[in-house]
Amino acid sequence: MSETAVRPDDTATADLDAELGRAEARRDRAERRRGLLIALPAYAYMVLFFVVPLFIVLLYSFATRTSTGSTSLSGWNLDSYTRLAEPIVRNVVFRSAVLAFITTVICLVVAYPYAYLAATRSTTIRNLMLIAVMIPFWTNFLVRNYTWRLLLSNGGPISSFTERIGLGETSLLFTQTAVVIGLVYSFLPFMILPLYASIDRLDWRLVEASRDLYASGVQSFRKVILPLTMPGVIAGSILVFVPSMGAYVTPELLGGGKQPLLGSYIVTQFLTARNWPFGASLSFVLMAVMLVSTIVYFRSGGKNL
Amino acid sequence: MTTERAAAAVALRGVSKHYGDVIAVDAVDLDIHDGEFFALLGPSGCGKTTTLRMIGGLEIPSSGSLQIFGEEVGPLPPNKRPVNTVFQSYALFPHMSVQDNVGFGLKMSKASKSEIADRVAQAIGLVRMNGMEQRRPAQLSGGQQQRVALARALVNRPKVLLLDEPLAALDLKLRQDMQFELKSLQREVGITFVFVTHDQEEALSMSDRIGVMDQGRLLQIGSPEDIYDRPINRFVADFIGRSNFLEGTLEDITTVCLANGSRIAVPPVPPDVAATGSPVQVSLRPERVMIGGRDEAPESAARIDGVVEATTFLGSSQVYLVRLDWMTLEVRSGNRPGRHRHEVGDEVSLWWAPDAIAVVRP
Numbered sequence: 001m002s003e004t005a006v007r008p009d010d011t012a013t014a015d016l017d018a019e020l021g022r023a024e025a026r027r028d029r030a031e032r033r034r035g036l037l038i039a040l041p042a043y044a045y046m047v048l049f050f051v052v053p054l055f056i057v058l059l060y061s062f063a064t065r066t067s068t069g070s071t072s073l074s075g076w077n078l079d080s081y082t083r084l085a086e087p088i089v090r091n092v093v094f095r096s097a098v099l100a101f102i103t104t105v106i107c108l109v110v111a112y113p114y115a116y117l118a119a120t121r122s123t124t125i126r127n128l129m130l131i132a133v134m135i136p137f138w139t140n141f142l143v144r145n146y147t148w149r150l151l152l153s154n155g156g157p158i159s160s161f162t163e164r165i166g167l168g169e170t171s172l173l174f175t176q177t178a179v180v181i182g183l184v185y186s187f188l189p190f191m192i193l194p195l196y197a198s199i200d201r202l203d204w205r206l207v208e209a210s211r212d213l214y215a216s217g218v219q220s221f222r223k224v225i226l227p228l229t230m231p232g233v234i235a236g237s238i239l240v241f242v243p244s245m246g247a248y249v250t251p252e253l254l255g256g257g258k259q260p261l262l263g264s265y266i267v268t269q270f271l272t273a274r275n276w277p278f279g280a281s282l283s284f285v286l287m288a289v290m291l292v293s294t295i296v297y298f299r300s301g302g303k304n305l
Numbered sequence: 306m307t308t309e310r311a312a313a314a315v316a317l318r319g320v321s322k323h324y325g326d327v328i329a330v331d332a333v334d335l336d337i338h339d340g341e342f343f344a345l346l347g348p349s350g351c352g353k354t355t356t357l358r359m360i361g362g363l364e365i366p367s368s369g370s371l372q373i374f375g376e377e378v379g380p381l382p383p384n385k386r387p388v389n390t391v392f393q394s395y396a397l398f399p400h401m402s403v404q405d406n407v408g409f410g411l412k413m414s415k416a417s418k419s420e421i422a423d424r425v426a427q428a429i430g431l432v433r434m435n436g437m438e439q440r441r442p443a444q445l446s447g448g449q450q451q452r453v454a455l456a457r458a459l460v461n462r463p464k465v466l467l468l469d470e471p472l473a474a475l476d477l478k479l480r481q482d483m484q485f486e487l488k489s490l491q492r493e494v495g496i497t498f499v500f501v502t503h504d505q506e507e508a509l510s511m512s513d514r515i516g517v518m519d520q521g522r523l524l525q526i527g528s529p530e531d532i533y534d535r536p537i538n539r540f541v542a543d544f545i546g547r548s549n550f551l552e553g554t555l556e557d558i559t560t561v562c563l564a565n566g567s568r569i570a571v572p573p574v575p576p577d578v579a580a581t582g583s584p585v586q587v588s589l590r591p592e593r594v595m596i597g598g599r600d601e602a603p604e605s606a607a608r609i610d611g612v613v614e615a616t617t618f619l620g621s622s623q624v625y626l627v628r629l630d631w632m633t634l635e636v637r638s639g640n641r642p643g644r645h646r647h648e649v650g651d652e653v654s655l656w657w658a659p660d661a662i663a664v665v666r667p
Contacts, residue, residue, distance in 0.1 A: 208363050209396035211383040213410035213457065223409075227400045 069274030174256030198232025
């Protein structure tokens with residue numbers, strides 16, 4: 001602390017410090033090596049089943065479609081990427097984005113109060129509410145979508161109900177409304193769980209502090225609770241928006257495929273139009289756009305936390 | 306006592322708080338005067354924080370009346386009360402700058418932009434945090450967070466400022482500095498401070514008056530000197546400072562017969578502390594007891610003879626454990642020049658002035 005003369009044993013101490021530092025660095029390296037070894041199976045799995053297929057998709061997107069509809073892995077070109085600018089593609093992308101956005105907003109509005117309630121109740125009620133969220137997962141995804149088909153069909157339970165209470169028959173099946181209902185139903189848990197996690201982590205003393213500083217309940221929510229649970233809102237929105245944007249089964253079964261969405265459109269390219277390079281480029285661009293917007297979203301949200 | 310006085314800053318009448326079968330606060334009566342620095346002191350779980358939270362509106366009393374400057378506030382939510390709180394953990398908003406934290410209350414009460422700017426700057430100056438306005442709480446040290454929390458509360462000019470163990474999270478040196486700072490800040494702004502602490506030294510050094518709580522009940526209210534010199538029962542005497550307790554019986558209002566049969570003179574014992582003939586304890590503060598060789602004790606004073614059993618040097622003082630024939634007494638002797646130091650095994654006499662002791666309920 002004070003600027004006294006160097007004592008003779010100072011150099012010895014420095015040597016010892018350096019030696020200890022080196023020993024620590026060695027230990028750190030050994031620790032890292034061990035960590036890498038443990039993670040190796042996971043890495044191998046990801047490379048084999050994620051990176052390699054992705055690379056194949058990327059490769060195919062530059063390939064040529066022969067006149068017979070097969071794909072020739074030669075004559076590399078950017079044709080399938082130039083096709084992305086066509087109006088029909090733009091329409092499909094726009095329609096999918098709007099539906100995914102509506103789905104996300106509805107999920108957020110429904111999930112926030114539910115998650116808030118679950119996070120602020122006693123342990124028993126909280127567990128019951130969380131189990132209720134997970135129960136649908138115990139049934140096959142396809143079965144659940146077919147169930148909605150039954151519920152929404154003309155003369156189905158929902159239609160007869162609205163008829164009985166004097167609102168007339170409803171024919172929801174094969175409309176965009178049906179698609180949104182199906183998507184909200186399917187992806188709601190992905191919104192509830194991250195929201196629940198961030199509300200559960202919320203420091204309630206901050207809420208008390210805001211009330212003490214003259215904030216009403218509503219002001220306290222807007223100025224403290226919502227900003228502090230924003231990580232959950234962002235994570236939930238991404239988890240709902242991204243799969244909604246590329247959804248295939250639900251729009252097919254409940255939307256009747258009349259107005260194709262991105263997922264169906266890509267499937268069509270691969271199976272019906274037999275244009276693999278175009279399907280591959282669509283998939284790849286969709287993924288790239290999602291990745292970039294996710295990064296941007298996280299960065300912008302991260303600043304406030 | 307019916308002195309002519311304006312309404313108390315905070316008045317509690319039979320205020321209780323129950324959580325199911327648990328009684329956190331049990332029928333507390335308390336008047337806190339305007340402009341005073343009042344400490345609620347007690348061990349953890351004694352109900353002091355619950356009492357503070359009821360004044361702040363963060364808990365609603367189960368029964369009783371709670372008034373702030375004559376206005377009944379029992380069921381009012383916190384945002385409708387003219388009080389602000391400095392929380393134990395500071396509870397600064399992590400997503401806001403220092404400036405926005407301090408300005409939060411004014412913004413919520415819809416003050417104009419220019420007024421907010423002026424008063425926030427003034428409050429930040431008051432706690433000497435100039436130049437840190439744009440920092441986030443995470444970028445501040447504990448002491449700095451503490452200052453921001455103070456500024457955030459004081460900027461609203463509350464009628465009463467509530468402080469919930471605001472110094473508990475600071476290290477010793479900083480805590481001592483902040484004690485003086487808080488005290489002088491309170492004089493400067495002239496606001497009533499109600500302060501919750503479990504640290505008796507903190508309470509003694511800072512407060513005008515102290516209320517000692519235990520198990521939900523308010524045991525004694527008084528100035529630091531009152532509480533220290535004239536504790537009403539063993540709990541208060543034991544909690545505030547260190548003390549020796551000699552068991553005995555009150556023979557008449559100025560005499561206690563100790564367990565070993567010897568009689569000592571005591572200051573007159575008021576009937577509300579103990580009735581004649583009832584068992585009492587004599588509280589003898591270690592630093593009030595004189596120690597010396599067998600021949601040094603003055604004839605007039607009460608004295609007990611013993612043998613030094615152990616001794617510890619504390620720098621500013623020397624502590625002796627003196628073995629009597631029926632108990633051991635702790636004695637603390639100031640480290641003054643020329644003072645003879647006794648060794649283990651020395652035969653010594655202990656004596657004290659009659660007003661050095663207090664008779665308390667067991």
